[in-house]
Amino acid sequence: MININYTLDNDGFTLLPKIFSSSKIDIARKELWKVIQGKYETGIEPENRFWNSGDNPKTIIKIDKPHLSNNIIYNLICDVDFGKKLALETKAKKIQIWHSQSIWKPFGGGHEGNAGWHRDIQYWPFWKPNGVYTAWIAFSNVKDESGPVRFISGSNKWSEIQGLDFFDKDIIKQEMKFKNNINIVNSNLKKGEISIHTSTTYHSSGPNKSNQDRVGMVVHFCTEKSEKIMIKGKNSEYLKQLEDESICPIIYSGKTQK
Ligand SMILES: O=C(O)CCC(=O)C(=O)O
Numbered sequence: 001m002i003n004i005n006y007t008l009d010n011d012g013f014t015l016l017p018k019i020f021s022s023s024k025i026d027i028a029r030k031e032l033w034k035v036i037q038g039k040y041e042t043g044i045e046p047e048n049r050f051w052n053s054g055d056n057p058k059t060i061i062k063i064d065k066p067h068l069s070n071n072i073i074y075n076l077i078c079d080v081d082f083g084k085k086l087a088l089e090t091k092a093k094k095i096q097i098w099h100s101q102s103i104w105k106p107f108g109g110g111h112e113g114n115a116g117w118h119r120d121i122q123y124w125p126f127w128k129p130n131g132v133y134t135a136w137i138a139f140s141n142v143k144d145e146s147g148p149v150r151f152i153s154g155s156n157k158w159s160e161i162q163g164l165d166f167f168d169k170d171i172i173k174q175e176m177k178f179k180n181n182i183n184i185v186n187s188n189l190k191k192g193e194i195s196i197h198t199s200t201t202y203h204s205s206g207p208n209k210s211n212q213d214r215v216g217m218v219v220h221f222c223t224e225k226s227e228k229i230m231i232k233g234k235n236s237e238y239l240k241q242l243e244d245e246s247i248c249p250i251i252y253s254g255k256t257q258k
C-alpha cells in the first residue's frame with residue numbers, strides 16, 4: 001500500500017502513486033523478457049549480464065542497461081510524466097538517466113532471489129552522493145510475500161557500513177552489522193507505481209514467497225546538482241556516456257517545480 005508520508009529527505013526514499021498504465025507495463029515486461037533471453041531488437045547488447053539462458057532459472061536475474069537493447073524499454077523510461085515526477089520529487093531542473101537495470105525475481109527461488117543490503121553509492125566511485133538517485137518501477141504487483149525492495153528509514157544519513165553487498169545472499173548475517181531499533185519499510189507497489197531512493201539509503205530484498213515473479217525496472221538518474229569525482233583506473237571514463245543521449249537520455253529539462 002502506498003504511504004505518501006515517506007520523504008527522500010527524512011527517510012531516504014519515497015513511494016509514489018501509479019505513473020505507468022498497466023497495459024504499457026505489460027508490453028514492456030514482455031520486451032524485457034526478450035532481453036533476458038538474449039534477444040536484442042536494436043542489435044545492441046546490454047551493458048552487463050549477471051544471468052544467461054541455461055543458468056538457474058530461480059535465481060535473481062540482473063541485467064544492466066537493458067534499455068540499450070530494446071526501444072520499448074528505452075521509450076518507457078523516457079516517459080515525460082515519469083521525468084516530471086522525478087524532477088518534482090527531487091526538486092531538480094534536469095533529470096538524466098545514466099544507468100538502468102532490470103531485476104527479475106522468480107517466485108519459488110528461496111534465498112537465491114535475495115538482493116543483499118547495500119547502498120547504491122558504494123558502486124559508483126565516480127559520483128558524489130548528493131543529486132544521484134534511483135527510481136524503481138514495478139513491472140508486477142509487489143507485496144510483502146513477493147520479496148519487495150525494503151528500505152531502512154533514515155539510513156540515508158548513516159555513515160557507511162563496511163562489508164555490505166548486493167550480491168551477498170546471507171541477509172541474516174548482514175543484519176548483524178545493524179543496530180537494534182531500525183525501521184525497515186517494505187516498498188509494496190502495484191504494477192506501474194514507483195519508488196525513489198537516494199544513493200545513500202540502505203536497501204535489500206528477500207525471497208519471493210508469492211506465486212508470481214516479482215519484476216522491477218531500476219532507473220539510476222542524476223540531476224543538475226550531481227557532481228562527478230575524477231577517478232583513475234577502470235571506470236575513469238565511465239561518465240563520458242552522459243554525452244550520448246542514446247545511452248543516457250535527458251528525460252526532463254525545465255523549471256524547478258517546488
Ligand atoms: O530489486 C531489488 O531487489 C533491488 C533493487 C536495487 O538494489 C535498487 O533499486 O537499487
Ligand SMILES: [Fe+2]
Nearest residue numbers: 118119120203
Ligand atoms: Fe540498489
